[in-house]
Every structure is written in C-alpha cells, then in structure tokens.
Amino acid sequence: MLLAVISDTHMPRGRRRLPVEHLVGADAILHAGDFMERSVLEELQALGPPVHAVCGNVDDAWLRARLPLQRTLELAGVRIGMVHDAGPASGRLARMRRRFPDxxxxxxxxxxxxxxxxxxxxxxxxxxxxxxxxxRQPHHTLGLARIEDRKITFDLIRLT
Structure with a gap:
C-alpha cells in the first residue's frame, strides 16, 4: 500500500499548486492539517484516492467543523495516528508515544x-x-509511506 503524506498546504495563495503527480497514484492521501480552505480538501478528494485528514490551526470554519483534531487510521494492518501540531521538538517522540500508545x-x-x-x-x-x-526550509517536500507485511516505512520527497 502506498500513502501520499502532506501537510501545511496553506492554499489558495499566490501560485501554489498541489503536487498532483505524486498524489494520484497513491492508495490514500494523508493530510496533517492547514489546508486553509475547503476548496483544497475538495481538490484533493477529486484526485481519486481516499483522503484522511485532521484539522490545522489556520483551517476555515467549514473544515474545523468537519475534521477531527486527531485521529487514528488502520491501513493494511498498521495503525497510524494523525495530529497537526505535535508540540515542541524537545521530547516530541516520547510525547507522541504517550499520546498514541497503540x-x-x-x-x-x-x-x-x-x-x-x-x-x-x-x-x-x-x-x-x-x-x-x-x-525557511531549502525545498518543498512531501512524504511517501509504504506498508508491506504490516510494517510502515517513510520516505521524504524533495520537490523541484
């Protein structure tokens, strides 16, 4: 199973566009919040793969009313938690483990x-x-996650 993992699209704004070429071939799209507007979620949904998302801190009222602050998915035998803001960098791994123990x-x-x-x-x-x-990052990025034999691996993809 192939998952496209994105976050913080902050659209529409300027000439920003979704990296559709990396999303359409996925089995599902995970968006970790900060769409900004409903139209961005609808654009993702129109691509075909199911979209699983959480609400971010700049999302409009329509999105805030419909998306959870956190969620857990079970895909191909792997449990994936989703949240927009995981808090300060210090202690983050342990904090997320406590928040998502299963x-x-x-x-x-x-x-x-x-x-x-x-x-x-x-x-x-x-x-x-x-x-x-x-x-302040050098590149735009997204993630691809692969689930095989009930194990998940993540790859960071640098966009041009």
Whole structure:
C-alpha cells in the first residue's frame, strides 16, 4: 500500500499548486492539517484516492467543523495516528508515544520542517514538511509511506 503524506498546504495563495503527480497514484492521501480552505480538501478528494485528514490551526470554519483534531487510521494492518501540531521538538517522540500508545506511527505537520524519527520500540513520527509553503526550509517536500507485511516505512520527497 502506498500513502501520499502532506501537510501545511496553506492554499489558495499566490501560485501554489498541489503536487498532483505524486498524489494520484497513491492508495490514500494523508493530510496533517492547514489546508486553509475547503476548496483544497475538495481538490484533493477529486484526485481519486481516499483522503484522511485532521484539522490545522489556520483551517476555515467549514473544515474545523468537519475534521477531527486527531485521529487514528488502520491501513493494511498498521495503525497510524494523525495530529497537526505535535508540540515542541524537545521530547516530541516520547510525547507522541504517550499520546498514541497503540499506534505504529504518527503523522503530523505544523512546523513545515520535515522530520522522521524512530524510537527504540520501532514507533515512528513523521512530518512531511510542506509541498507548497517551505518557509525557511531549502525545498518543498512531501512524504511517501509504504506498508508491506504490516510494517510502515517513510520516505521524504524533495520537490523541484
């Protein structure tokens, strides 16, 4: 199973566009919040793969009314937690493990800083950065996650 993992699209704004070429072939799209407007969620849904999302801190009232602040998905035998803001960098891995004790991994956003960490027990946290709003990062990024044999692996993809 292939998952496209994005966050912090902050659209519509300027000439930003979704990296459709990386999303359409996925089995599902995970968005860790900060769409900004309903139209962005609808654009993702129109691509075909199911979209699983959480609400971010800049999402409009329509999105806030419909998206949870956190959620857990079970896909191909892997439990994935989702939250927009995972808090300060210090102690984040342990904090997310406590918050999601039964999950194999947590996908989050908010900082626009790509991150992948793995704990001693194999628990993983992953921030895909942003495909549209890199802020102080050198590149726009997104994530691809693969689930095989009830194991999840994450790859960070640098966009041009």
């Amino acid at each position: 999950e194999d991994a947590v996908v989050f956003g908010h900082s626009h800083i790509p991150l992948h960490e793995t704990g001693a027990d194999g628990f993983q946290i992953f921030n895909p950065g942003s495909p549209t709003d890199k802020r």
